[in-house]
Amino acid sequence: MSTNQPNNKNEEEVDLGSLFVIIGKGFKNFFNFIGNIFKGIFDFFIVILLFLRSNFIKISGALLLGIIVGFIFETSKPDSFGSEMILQPNFKSSRQLYNNINFYNDLVKQKDTAALQKVFNLDKAEAASLQKFTIEPIRVENDIINAYDQLVLEVDTLTIKSYEFETFKNSFTDYDYNFHKINVVAQKNDVFDKLDEVIISSVVNNKYFKRFKELTNENLNRKDSLYRKNLVQLDSLRRVYMQVMLEEAKNPNSGTSIDLGSTATKTTNELELFNTNRRLNSDLEEISEEKSKNYEVINVISNFQPIGHEFKEVTKNYAFLVGIAFAGLMILILLLIKLNRYLENYNK
Structure with missing residues (x-):
């Protein structure tokens, strides 16, 4: 062993x-x-x-x-000039705007000078000078966050729990951003200010968007009027409440008492009236902002410059x-x- x-x-x-x-x-x-x-x-x-x-x-x-x-x-190559316009489409009209810009660019690619003349009311030389139309969103992260916040307010809690922010972000398209930039390249540097009105009117004159704008503004005006009436009524109620308080203060020992009812007493106390007044004013401010934003189908942030800048790209230089x-x-x-x-x- x-x-x-x-x-x-x-x-x-x-x-x-x-x-x-x-x-x-x-x-x-x-x-x-x-x-x-x-x-x-x-x-x-x-x-x-x-x-x-x-x-x-x-x-x-x-x-x-x-x-x-x-x-x-x-x-020996002719000079190229560029100009840009920034727009804010409303009523989900951005898709139509993109389609129109792509249509104009297709006309340029096909060298359809006659169609470009007709669409933009240009002479032959000006129409032939157009080289490219492009459109792209101005990507701002806050647009996605604000859109998601709006969705949260509009849908019920159970629905939003099953729809995470990342999923919403992935489904956010170029059309959903607030601001969009249109770029035009041409061989003439003074043709750009003749394009913006046509581009905008091609969407603004759409019957669907015109009707959408009218209905939206009617609703906003109706809501604004209602809130202002509520504000006037609230001011009247506050005056009545203050008069009651003054009367009670003048006659503290009298047997007479003014009974506004238990419910009315709760809802018309000074703090509650103040908060209600503040909420109404805040709502009116939001309505004013909405009316300002939705006054037009497309808000023009900046037009094409009358004289385009010389367009040079190193990577496209011969x-x-x-x-x-x-x-x-x-x-x-x-x-x-x-x-x-x-x-x-x-x-x-």
Whole structure:
């Protein structure tokens, strides 16, 4: 028995030693693998740098030649001018506005000068100068938050619990933002102020939106009138209440008492009247804001500038584009030559 116990201990020590050796080799292989990855990436960048250094003159020459050729094309290209208009569509009219802008842009793409002349009442040269119509929302996070808050107020608690903010945010589209920016690019810099009225009227004159606006404003006016009447009645009630309080103060010991009823007494105390008055005034302010906002189908925040600004984009400049293209082509040719040499040596 005593002989077997030392043997068992030795076997356990050998097993543990082997286990540690295996674990050590595993860690070593893992770190070697990670090191080889970084080494491979480093070698790759070194190869690229060596390639660029050895062919720097050729690539630079191609780039310079491309810039010169592109500059020639750029100077012969007609100038482009841009202008923008910011609008606030009401009554969910933003979708119609987007459709109209896309329609105008399609006419430009199709070079339908006659249709553009007719739509915008332009002469042929002005219509032909139009190059692009685009529209995009001015993305403000508060628009999403305010829209969600409005939804919370309109629906019941059980419904809103199953409709989280992130879900609402993901369903929020470009049409749902409050403000939208229309950009127009043209070869003439004085054509823009002839476009805004047509763009706006194309939505404003829609019968559905006109009727929607009329009904909304009628409801707001009715609500405003009702709240103002309530405010007048509340002021009268406050005066009566104050007179009663004064009478009671003048005759503290008289047996006569004015009983307005327990319910009336509770609802016409001074603090309650003050709070009611404050709420009515607050509601009237909100109605005034709504009336101001919904007075038109589309609120114009800023019109097109009468004279457009010169439209230049580096990424669309011919000197930049042709220069990059020539340099890329030279790199491709050099790589193909290098590949061909490698294949020739490989066969040997």
